[in-house]
Amino acid sequence: MNHRQLETFAAVMKSGTVSRAAELLGITQPAVSRTVAELERSIGFLLFDRVRNRIIPTPEARLFYAQVEASFRGMDTLRAAAARIRDHGSGQLRVGSLSALGSSLVPKAVRRFREGHPDIGVTLMVLPSRDVRDGVASGEFDVGLAADEIDVSGVLHQPFVSPRVLCALPLGHPLADNAVITPYDLHELPFIAYVPEDRARQRLDLIFAEADVAPRIVVETIYAATVCALVAEGVGVGLVSPYAVAGADPTRIVLKPFEPAVHSKSLLILPLDRPKSQLVRDFIDCLLASR
Known part of the structure; x- marks a missing residue:
């Protein structure tokens, strides 16, 4: 049993005749009949009775068709999910931030991000920088902002802001x-x-x-x-x-x-071994635009 056989069987059930099924699938009538016969041998029971040059679905075929339709709906759901992941990532963005940025710059970035992604949920955790770093390293956060005193081993990092205090x-x-x-x-x-x-x-x-x-x-x-x-x-x-x-x-x-100048430096950090999703890329753009 394979997808081509199931698709052919479903086309016959929907159209009611082998000829219409062949038109729907763009193949010949003998190819439809041969494929249905292969499916019958594979599953071990008849799907259609032949009566006066017509095909009549057996009771087993009707039961089987309900399951085939359910599987097709499941495939449609998977395709839709794949499209959402392709276009938007996981559907959830998890951000960790140090306090100095978590009450000002990051909320501005979240607002920008939500304007472009209104259906995406955001989790924002304001934590000590070392906890932000640990959360990014473990995969708990997709992106983090931390002070420059953190241990940067195990994370990707780049300078983010360095304002004068x-x-x-x-x-x-x-x-x-x-x-x-x-x-x-x-x-x-x-x-x-x-x-x-x-x-x-x-x-x-x-x-x-x-x-x-x-x-x-x-x-x-x-x-x-x-x-x-x-x-x-x-x-x-x-x-x-x-x-x-x-x-x-x-x-x-x-x-x-304050003179002389003292700067409060922070880093943008990301998981080391995980490619950035489109969602993360878009949020980083919002962070940079909010500086």
Whole structure:
């Protein structure tokens, strides 16, 4: 039993005659009769009775035809699924992002992406950079954005954004009127810092050491959004990426340039051994357009 035999049998059942089936299939009547006979031998029972030059489906043929039709519908479903995968990928996009970009740039990219792919579901997880990296490496995420201190073994990576950080001050702070904030301005002031393994923190520590100043660290955190929230509460001052202040209350914090320049660098990361689907390519385009 093969697909050609089943297709010929279905054509005879639909058309009611061998001649019409031959026309539908574009083959000769003897070829139709021969193929049906081959199918009968293969399955072990008659499909048609020959009565006065007419063919009448047997009861077994009607039962078998129902199953053949069901299998054809299944093939149509598979073809449609293959077309969707070809055109749109898996139908689901999984994204991991560090906090600094997960509340600003990435949502903009998701909006752009959804405009072009309204039927595609998106899962967005905002996590520490090391967890984003692990999720991409394991295949949990299709694409990730992480700070540049991650271990890049096991993932594809490329620079994504490197914005110059700003100094965030509580509203009414004595330094709020300064045009620029320098390391000397922060000496012994309550300071909200990132954890020691953060690359931006390490670059800032070098700047403080070279200037021979030492802010008084009162809180360490991994999230830029937490820095903004603590500054808004008056706990201290901190340095944040401009992307991280999108959700901050502008009536409670003041942002000032910091000299010398410190950059918050992030990477676009992808699974190492998996070709990019069209969905992933389209989302990357949206990320790049949202920078």
